[in-house]
Amino acid sequence: MIVANQLHKSFKRLGASRRAPKSEQYIAAVKSVSFSALDGCITGLLGPNGAGKSTTLRMLATLIKPESGNAMIDGHDVATQVLQVRKHLGFMPHNAGIYPRLTARENIHYYARLCGLTRKQSQQRTGELIEQLTMLKFADRRATGFSQGQKTKVALARALVHRPQTLMLDEPTNGLDVMATRGLREIIRQLASEGHCILFSSHIMQEVAALCDHIAIISDGTVVMEDSLNEILKRTGQNDLEDAFVQAAQSLNHGEDE
Ligand SMILES: Nc1ncnc2c1ncn2[C@@H]1O[C@H](COP(=O)(O)OP(=O)(O)OP(=O)(O)O)[C@@H](O)[C@H]1O
Numbered sequence: 001m002i003v004a005n006q007l008h009k010s011f012k013r014l015g016a017s018r019r020a021p022k023s024e025q026y027i028a029a030v031k032s033v034s035f036s037a038l039d040g041c042i043t044g045l046l047g048p049n050g051a052g053k054s055t056t057l058r059m060l061a062t063l064i065k066p067e068s069g070n071a072m073i074d075g076h077d078v079a080t081q082v083l084q085v086r087k088h089l090g091f092m093p094h095n096a097g098i099y100p101r102l103t104a105r106e107n108i109h110y111y112a113r114l115c116g117l118t119r120k121q122s123q124q125r126t127g128e129l130i131e132q133l134t135m136l137k138f139a140d141r142r143a144t145g146f147s148q149g150q151k152t153k154v155a156l157a158r159a160l161v162h163r164p165q166t167l168m169l170d171e172p173t174n175g176l177d178v179m180a181t182r183g184l185r186e187i188i189r190q191l192a193s194e195g196h197c198i199l200f201s202s203h204i205m206q207e208v209a210a211l212c213d214h215i216a217i218i219s220d221g222t223v224v225m226e227d228s229l230n231e232i233l234k235r236t237g238q239n240d241l242e243d244a245f246v247q248a249a250q251s252l253n254h255g256e257d258e
Pocket residue numbers: 011012027028029030047048049050051052053054055056094203
């Protein structure tokens with residue numbers, strides 16, 4: 001389970017003058033992000049480019065520290081209980097940086113060892129994942145030159161290697177064809193039905209609408225609404241998620257104008 005409470009993070013703007021006002025020296029990537037993602041559910045973090053999705057996920061994955069606010073993964077604080085959080089969490093980053101000189105199998109095995117599995121456990125788990133994610137054809141090829149779909153599978157296997165309770169995926173279907181997208185959806189649904197908590201980010205409304213039980217809409221660094229698809233449509237008085245999204249984002253801007 002993930003609970004995020006008023007997460008905030010800004011980055012220094014490179015080249016900004018120190019005499020400039022603070023608001024010009026820093027970019028507020030995430031202004032106020034609060035939402036929860038339950039076990040057994042697929043939660044979508046839906047927002048346009050630059051909305052703060054990746055920054056939010058990186059804070060939840062303990063890769064960067066929130067400036068303020070807090071978040072718990074399965075009851076562990078992302079700022080103070082980093083090792084516990086990493087044990088419970090699998091994270092598939094955007095542009096998953098897999099090692100090009102290692103084969104797919106070696107990439108997964110290496111990560112399993114880093115997660116504390118013994119050599120034997122790691123070999124066994126790696127084999128299982130290669131089969132489950134239908135990677136046999138390219139498992140023993142070096143990752144240099146892998147297609148986007150092949151890279152995604154390796155990154156997903158890596159995120160799942162320690163059987164984490166909670167799984168976060170940053171735009172996982174980016175660059176995948178229809179069949180690979182369907183395969184990934186199946187895996188996500190299966191994991192949720194086994195009681196895992198799944199959070200994935202996307203800017204594709206149809207994808208989120210088709211897959212998610214729960215949706216958090218993020219716009220300009222702020223979660224402006226979170227609910228089931230039906231409730232979001234009801235609350236915004238719209239018939240489809242795209243219109244609801246625009247409506248929710250506009251309500252944020254109007255709030256700022258006041
Ligand atoms: N390391 C960084 N240094 C400076 N600015 C950053 C950094 N990381 C993110 N940002 C800025 O923070 C904002 C949010 O970025 P983020 O990557 O979280 O958005 P996103 O919702 O994941 O977008 P996309 O859909 O394009 O992946 C953007 O304006 C981005 O330029």
